[in-house]
Amino acid sequence: MVKQERAIATRQQIIKAAAERFDETGYERASLAEIVDLSRVTKGALYFHFKSKDDLAAVVIEEQHAISMTAVGRIRQTEAPALEQLVMLCYEMGREIVEDPIVRAGIRLTIEMSADVGPPQPYVDWIDGVDSVFRSAIEEGDVLDTVDPAELARYFVSAFTGVQLVSNVLTQRDDLEARLDQMLTFILSAIVTPRRRHKIDRYRHARWDPTSG
Amino acid sequence: MVKQERAIATRQQIIKAAAERFDETGYERASLAEIVDLSRVTKGALYFHFKSKDDLAAVVIEEQHAISMTAVGRIRQTEAPALEQLVMLCYEMGREIVEDPIVRAGIRLTIEMSADVGPPQPYVDWIDGVDSVFRSAIEEGDVLDTVDPAELARYFVSAFTGVQLVSNVLTQRDDLEARLDQMLTFILSAIVTPRRRHKIDRYRHARWDPTSG
Numbered sequence: 001m002v003k004q005e006r007a008i009a010t011r012q013q014i015i016k017a018a019a020e021r022f023d024e025t026g027y028e029r030a031s032l033a034e035i036v037d038l039s040r041v042t043k044g045a046l047y048f049h050f051k052s053k054d055d056l057a058a059v060v061i062e063e064q065h066a067i068s069m070t071a072v073g074r075i076r077q078t079e080a081p082a083l084e085q086l087v088m089l090c091y092e093m094g095r096e097i098v099e100d101p102i103v104r105a106g107i108r109l110t111i112e113m114s115a116d117v118g119p120p121q122p123y124v125d126w127i128d129g130v131d132s133v134f135r136s137a138i139e140e141g142d143v144l145d146t147v148d149p150a151e152l153a154r155y156f157v158s159a160f161t162g163v164q165l166v167s168n169v170l171t172q173r174d175d176l177e178a179r180l181d182q183m184l185t186f187i188l189s190a191i192v193t194p195r196r197r198h199k200i201d202r203y204r205h206a207r208w209d210p211t212s213g
Numbered sequence: 214m215v216k217q218e219r220a221i222a223t224r225q226q227i228i229k230a231a232a233e234r235f236d237e238t239g240y241e242r243a244s245l246a247e248i249v250d251l252s253r254v255t256k257g258a259l260y261f262h263f264k265s266k267d268d269l270a271a272v273v274i275e276e277q278h279a280i281s282m283t284a285v286g287r288i289r290q291t292e293a294p295a296l297e298q299l300v301m302l303c304y305e306m307g308r309e310i311v312e313d314p315i316v317r318a319g320i321r322l323t324i325e326m327s328a329d330v331g332p333p334q335p336y337v338d339w340i341d342g343v344d345s346v347f348r349s350a351i352e353e354g355d356v357l358d359t360v361d362p363a364e365l366a367r368y369f370v371s372a373f374t375g376v377q378l379v380s381n382v383l384t385q386r387d388d389l390e391a392r393l394d395q396m397l398t399f400i401l402s403a404i405v406t407p408r409r410r411h412k413i414d415r416y417r418h419a420r421w422d423p424t425s426g
Contacts, residue, residue, distance in 0.1 A: 028241035028242075114378050114382045116321070120383050124383070152399070154395070155396055161378060162370075166367070183368055186400065186403045
């Protein structure tokens with residue numbers, strides 16, 4: 001049991017070190033030797049847990065994806081109106097990208113691969129999550145029922161991806177929050193029903209506390 | 214004179230081959246040896262024109278940027294309302310990404326580098342171009358004067374970047390046109406003045422013919 005716990009701790013230590021390297025240098029330039037050094041484990045321990053750099057990158061992306069999807073699930077369980085959940089989700093993703101090294105590394109790896117064709121699953125799952133939020137928002141009368149929630153979700157996730165990428169290039173994500181607020185303002189103005197437009201300002205300011213619940 | 218023309222042709226041949234490799238394999242995996250083979254020039258000729266792979270990548274990005282900025286300039290010179298110019302620009306960029314190997318390579322290199330911090334200039338110039346289009350559209354009474362054109366331009370370029378990236382990952386850009394149309398519909402719904410809303414459908418269908426003028 002203690003042995004198993006130690007194995008889990010070692011594995012996490014390696015993932016954390018790998019995330020740090022991938023975040024700093026990208027996939028191609030990160031070396032397994034550096035990851036071994038940084039994680040303070042033996043080369044043998046690394047190869048016991050991971051077959052290759054590719055394997056390690058896939059696990060970092062999976063962990064990042066799990067962190068993000070957990071936030072989606074927890075925010076969906078709050079009592080907030082769906083449109084407030086959408087805003088919470090957007091800022092929570094933004095916060096994770098800035099603060100969580102595994103999320104940051106996962107996003108960097110995903111974007112690097114997206115220049116080519118890249119893994120569709122993180123995008124597909126995230127689009128599905130946002131789609132379900134928009135369906136609820138339509139049922140709740142906040143979003144126009146003329147909007148196709150699947151199209152809107154695809155657009156929302158695409159716009160978020162571009163906003164965080166351009167914010168990274170131009171300001172190293174210093175202005176990410178302000179840019180997300182502008183994105184939400186443009187999107188909400190296009191989709192909120194006339195009788196709920198007075199609520200846009202309240203919705204825009206919704207935030208989720210990850211330490212809650 | 215003939216010698217100089219031949220040098221220019223050789224240089225273009227190398228840029229074309231480099232673009233093809235960068236587009237297929239990305240920066241890290243492209244090798245100068247392969248680019249020499251593909252361009253059917255000697256290694257000496259390549260090194261006469263370019264110092265390194267880095268240099269070659271920078272030139273491909275510059276050429277892509279010049280192609281895109283030429284389109285911006287030419288579309289700005291048409292007599293079309295600014296909002297139609299915006300739509301034309303959007304589809305012209307989309308067309309270039311799909312059809313022009315140098316643009317495709319330049320975008321791939323830019324996105325790969327954007328995972329890290331990457332070169333800001335292509336984004337800055339493109340945002341400035343779109344900013345000027347939105348200023349005209351406000352003057353022409355098509356866009357609400359409550360909208361900040363600089364913020365909107367930044368959002369527009371970010372959203373376009375994400376839309377083309379996600380379209381690449383999910384459909385290898387097969388659905389890019391349809392996704393650009395959805396993007397334009399969401400953005401125009403948020404910014405067009407009430408008395409011009411009936412024109413959104415016409416604006417959305419504006420296209421520019423690159424062989425014109």
